[in-house]
Amino acid sequence: MAEKVTIYDISKKLKISAATVSRALNNNPKISEKTRELVLKTATEMNYKQNRLAQALKSGRTNNVGVIVPFINRSFFSSVIRGIEEELSPHGYHVIICQTHEDVNNEIKQIDTLLNTQVDGIFMSVAKTTQDTTHIQKALAENTPLVFFDRKKDVKGLSSVVIDDFKGGYLATKHLIEQGCKKIAHFSGDLNVEIYKNRRQGYLKALKDNGITPLKRFSLPVNSKLESGTSAVKDLWKFDEKPDAIFSSSDYAALGAIQELRQMGIKIPEEVCVVGFSNEPFTKYMELPITSVDQTPFEMGKIAAQVFLEQIEGSKTLTIEKKVVLTPELYIRDSSNRKL
Amino acid sequence: MAEKVTIYDISKKLKISAATVSRALNNNPKISEKTRELVLKTATEMNYKQNRLAQALKSGRTNNVGVIVPFINRSFFSSVIRGIEEELSPHGYHVIICQTHEDVNNEIKQIDTLLNTQVDGIFMSVAKTTQDTTHIQKALAENTPLVFFDRKKDVKGLSSVVIDDFKGGYLATKHLIEQGCKKIAHFSGDLNVEIYKNRRQGYLKALKDNGITPLKRFSLPVNSKLESGTSAVKDLWKFDEKPDAIFSSSDYAALGAIQELRQMGIKIPEEVCVVGFSNEPFTKYMELPITSVDQTPFEMGKIAAQVFLEQIEGSKTLTIEKKVVLTPELYIRDSSNRKL
DNA sequence: TAATTTAGTGTAATCGATTACAGCAAAATC
DNA sequence: GATTTTGCTGTAATCGATTACACTAAATTA
Numbered sequence: 001m002a003e004k005v006t007i008y009d010i011s012k013k014l015k016i017s018a019a020t021v022s023r024a025l026n027n028n029p030k031i032s033e034k035t036r037e038l039v040l041k042t043a044t045e046m047n048y049k050q051n052r053l054a055q056a057l058k059s060g061r062t063n064n065v066g067v068i069v070p071f072i073n074r075s076f077f078s079s080v081i082r083g084i085e086e087e088l089s090p091h092g093y094h095v096i097i098c099q100t101h102e103d104v105n106n107e108i109k110q111i112d113t114l115l116n117t118q119v120d121g122i123f124m125s126v127a128k129t130t131q132d133t134t135h136i137q138k139a140l141a142e143n144t145p146l147v148f149f150d151r152k153k154d155v156k157g158l159s160s161v162v163i164d165d166f167k168g169g170y171l172a173t174k175h176l177i178e179q180g181c182k183k184i185a186h187f188s189g190d191l192n193v194e195i196y197k198n199r200r201q202g203y204l205k206a207l208k209d210n211g212i213t214p215l216k217r218f219s220l221p222v223n224s225k226l227e228s229g230t231s232a233v234k235d236l237w238k239f240d241e242k243p244d245a246i247f248s249s250s251d252y253a254a255l256g257a258i259q260e261l262r263q264m265g266i267k268i269p270e271e272v273c274v275v276g277f278s279n280e281p282f283t284k285y286m287e288l289p290i291t292s293v294d295q296t297p298f299e300m301g302k303i304a305a306q307v308f309l310e311q312i313e314g315s316k317t318l319t320i321e322k323k324v325v326l327t328p329e330l331y332i333r334d335s336s337n338r339k340l
Numbered sequence: 341m342a343e344k345v346t347i348y349d350i351s352k353k354l355k356i357s358a359a360t361v362s363r364a365l366n367n368n369p370k371i372s373e374k375t376r377e378l379v380l381k382t383a384t385e386m387n388y389k390q391n392r393l394a395q396a397l398k399s400g401r402t403n404n405v406g407v408i409v410p411f412i413n414r415s416f417f418s419s420v421i422r423g424i425e426e427e428l429s430p431h432g433y434h435v436i437i438c439q440t441h442e443d444v445n446n447e448i449k450q451i452d453t454l455l456n457t458q459v460d461g462i463f464m465s466v467a468k469t470t471q472d473t474t475h476i477q478k479a480l481a482e483n484t485p486l487v488f489f490d491r492k493k494d495v496k497g498l499s500s501v502v503i504d505d506f507k508g509g510y511l512a513t514k515h516l517i518e519q520g521c522k523k524i525a526h527f528s529g530d531l532n533v534e535i536y537k538n539r540r541q542g543y544l545k546a547l548k549d550n551g552i553t554p555l556k557r558f559s560l561p562v563n564s565k566l567e568s569g570t571s572a573v574k575d576l577w578k579f580d581e582k583p584d585a586i587f588s589s590s591d592y593a594a595l596g597a598i599q600e601l602r603q604m605g606i607k608i609p610e611e612v613c614v615v616g617f618s619n620e621p622f623t624k625y626m627e628l629p630i631t632s633v634d635q636t637p638f639e640m641g642k643i644a645a646q647v648f649l650e651q652i653e654g655s656k657t658l659t660i661e662k663k664v665v666l667t668p669e670l671y672i673r674d675s676s677n678r679k680l
Numbered sequence: 681t682a683a684t685t686t687a688g689t690g691t692a693a694t695c696g697a698t699t700a701c702a703g704c705a706a707a708a709t710c
Numbered sequence: 711g712a713t714t715t716t717g718c719t720g721t722a723a724t725c726g727a728t729t730a731c732a733c734t735a736a737a738t739t740a
Contacts, residue, residue: 004482006726017690022728032688052457053402054726057393057695064404064436064457073422073638075621078413085412085439094457096404096434099425117392117404117434142344226625255625262627281415282622285566285595287602298413346696357720362698372718394696397725685738691731698724708715 005048014042025050056118065308066114068098068107068124075281076297077125080149083301084123091309093120102127108135121145121308126153128193145311149304150295151195159311159322161304165195168293168328169202172247172275175291175330177210179273179338181245185218187232187257189249199249199277218243222253229256237264244272245336251276251283251292258288258335273336289333296326345388354382365390396458405648406454408438408447408464415621416637417465420489423641424463431649433460442467448475461485461648466493468533485651489644490635491535499651499662501644505535508633508668509542512587512615515631515670517550519613519678521585525558527572527597529589539589539617558583562593569596577604584612585676591616591623591632598628598675613676629673636666 007025011018016035024031024039031039042048056062067084069077085095096119098110107127114122115138122139124146133153139146140157148160176184186203189196200219207214220235222228229248233256236243248254254276258268266272268288276283279294303324311320347365351358356375364371364379371379382388396402407424409417425435436459438450447467454462455478462479464486473493479486480497488500516524526543529536540559547554560575562568569588573596576583588594594616598608606612608628616623619634643664651660 004726007728008726018727019691019729020689022726023689026728028729030688035688049452049456051397051726053393053397054695055728057391057397057697058726058728060695062393066434071422072412072425073415073418075413075415078418081437082411082413082439085437089439094406094436094438094453096436097421097425098434099422099429112389113434116389259627282625285622286625287599287627344696347698348696358697359699359721360719362696363719366698368699370718375718391696394725395698397696397727398698400725681740683738683740685736687736688734690733693730694728696725700721700723702719702721704717704719706715706717708713710711710713 004051005046006051007048010039010042010046010048013046014038060118061120062118063092064094064096064117064119065121065123066096066098066110066117066119068100068110068114068122070100070102070125070127072097072099076150076278076295079297080125080301080304083298083303084305085301087302087305088309100127102129104130104132104135111135111138115139115142115144119144120312121147123147123149123304123308125149125151127151128190145308147304147307147311149300151193157319157321159307159320159324161300161307161324161326162195163295163300163326163328165198165328166202166205168277168295168330169199169247169249170206171202171328171330172277172291172293173203173206174210175332176245176247176273176275176336177206177212179245179269179336179340181273182212183215183218183241183243184212184245184247185220185236185243187222187229187246187248187250187253188219189221189223191221196249203247215241222248222250224250224252226252226256226259229253229258230260231256233257233260233264242272245274246272247275249277251278251280251290254290254292254335255282255286258290269334269336269338273338275330275336279331284331284333286335288335291333291336292331294329294331296329300326344391345386346391347388350379350382350386350388353386354378400458401460402458403432404434404436404457404459405461405463406436406438406450406457406459408440408450408454408462410440410442410465410467412437412439416490416618416635419637420465420641420644423638423643424645425641427642427645428649440467442469444470444472444475451475451478455479455482455484459484460652461487463487463489463644463648465489465491468530485648487644487648487651489640491533497659497661499647499660499664501640501647501664501666502535503635503640503666503668505538505668506542506545508617508635508670509539509587509589510546511542511668511670512617512631512633513543513546514550515672516585516587516613516615516676517546517552519585519609519676519680521613522552523555523558523581523583524552524585524587525560525576525583527562527569527586527588527590527593528559529561529563531561536589543587555581562588562590564590564592566592566596566599569593569598570600571596573597573600573604585614586612587615587617589617591618591620591630594630594632594675595622595626598630609674609676609678613678615670615676619671624671624673626675628675631673631676632671634669634671636669640666
């Protein structure tokens with residue numbers, strides 16, 4: 001029941017050609033006012049709905065975009081996706097989501113199927129393990145705009161929206177120094193990943209700018225797990241010279257560290273200040289709220305979407321390569337606020 | 341460059357008809373082994389990619405499904421979506437996401453555009469304000485399977501996957517009683533929303549089953565905000581007879597309550613036990629981890645997807661109306677664990 | 681009045697893949 | 711040797727909307 005009504009049904013009913021119906025519906029100026037009104041009226045009467053598939057096939061535009069992320073239920077990614085959706089939805093685009101589970105092979109597959117379904121654009125945050133970029137270049141080859149966000153690769157012709165991780169690391173470290181900390185440890189993520197490398201660089205620069213010589217032993221890699229933070233603290237506190245602050249590239253590791261420090265009876269922020277990264281929702285809810293660097297994911301999504309729109313609405317031949325860098329925001333909370 | 345290769349390009353190159361190419365690619369048994377191999381070889385050589393749009397137009401199936409939720413960056417919803425994606429992706433489906441911002445008007449629009457783009461199915465959690473269901477019936481009229489999850493409406497012919505909110509409320513309350521609590525307050529959400537109503541019913545039943553007469557004053561509505569919990573506690577503690585436990589339908593309100601109670605110097609769980617609902621990520625990270633009812637969102641998504649697959653892969657004429665009810669899980673943590 | 685412009689509509693091809701039907705050659709049967 | 715069957719391939723219509731081009735009648739101009 002409720003068979004789909006096509007322009008042919010309308011054309012038959014009104015005894016005019018389907019072309020005229022199509023033109024009337026598209027407000028083509030060549031159509032007489034009388035016919036247009038008749039067609040529009042009949043269309044609503046018959047409950048006509050445009051078949052966007054047919055239109056897409058003809059025009060080559062689906063009004064769909066794809067978003068590729070490691071996991072959609074990570075707070076950061078879901079917020080970016082929300083930003084993208086809210087910016088593009090008013091323009092008539094739909095957002096298709098894909099997960100890579102941090103696996104390059106999935107990334108390759110996802111790009112392939114997205115290109116197959118003729119999405120008008122792709123947004124992606126690459127998997128941690130991604131090195132080679134030939135799968136990404138495919139999008140370029142097929143003339144499908146691709147915009148990186150957060151985790152990018154340097155591919156000529158592709159735009160990206162990221163935060164200034166260097167600055168994030170710098171801000172966090174500078175803040176700790178301002179609190180009077182001098183022996184600042186750093187939990188970095190996998191240094192093969194650009195963002196973690198940059199955060200560490202920012203950390204080092206801030207130390208240098210303030211005449212502090214970084215201790216190699218104070219800089220250690222963690223993953224985004226609580227336990228990783230607790231064991232890192234254990235390692236650090238084995239030595240005589242203890243840190244008086246921790247800047248962690250992960251909020252989870254920061255939380256783990258805090259738990260372990262409290263366990264050891266160490267006062268936060270009096271004895272040790274702690275700063276995390278990402279501004280995960282839980283950081284502000286803690287009894288001891290954790291200072292963290294916010295990556296403005298919602299903003300990031302919106303801006304990535306805008307970059308895409310610029311590209312798609314600009315001339316087709318011209319490819320834009322835009323590199324947007326957002327400034328992260330430090331949310332200072334009790335875990336590092338000595339209230340000087 | 342890299343113009344898209346069609347079956348016509350292959351047919352021209354091999355000097356055979358496009359029909360033969362199509363059949364060869366689809367493993368039609370009528371095609372000779374020799375031709376099939378030749379076509380497949382040439383297809384990969386020429387980097388042929390099927391145009392899923394054309395196929396969709398012909399077959400009437402897009403292999404896209406839509407998911408409609410209030411907000412995608414809520415932990416619960418993004419986890420459900422992940423479940424749906426991971427279940428459907430292996431079957432070749434893509435997931436399109438839509439947000440309603442808890443507004444029925446958006447819901448109506450979203451359903452309309454999804455049906456326009458010919459999705460093969462729709463998953464949705466209705467907005468809080470939704471009463472009328474005519475927009476939902478449209479999907480039914482167009483023969484597009486629609487599966488509700490979590491927040492459903494009773495529409496004949498539509499399936500749903502929800503948790504047993506009654507049981508969730510019952511479990512939480514029973515647990516509090518087992519901890520020795522006798523004066524248990526309840527923070528309910530908007531009682532016009534089915535799930536909140538059911539949780540409250542569960543609460544009341546547990547009290548009744550244990551011979552406790554519910555105090556009307558102990559049951560008060562909150563929204564999902566921290567402040568809502570703090571002010572509710574203030575209200576409750578104005579009276580002489582204080583509660584010795586709180587079962588909150590919202591983790592946020594539970595957290596607000598805990599903060600306020602601590603402010604007032606009240607010991608948790610010794611003097612007052614607190615249980616939340618939803619098992620938001622932050623509940624387990626707190627210094628005083630919060631007991632909460634888990635809604636198994638990932639599971640819920642997977643099962644909703646399975647219900648959809650059953651329906652779509654079954655006979656077209658037969659509509660299945662399946663009502664799946666998942667059992668929630670109580671995660672007992674320090675906020676209510678008196679370690680008897 | 682004849683020639684030209686203009687406004688409005690129709691015809692038919694197109695986007696790319698699928699498939700009912702037709703057709704033809706080789707193999708099998710009588 | 712004639713007929714039927716089998717195996718494989720081609721022709722053309724189809725999904726629904728769009729649009730270049732053609733065309734007709736009315737309006738305008740010469």
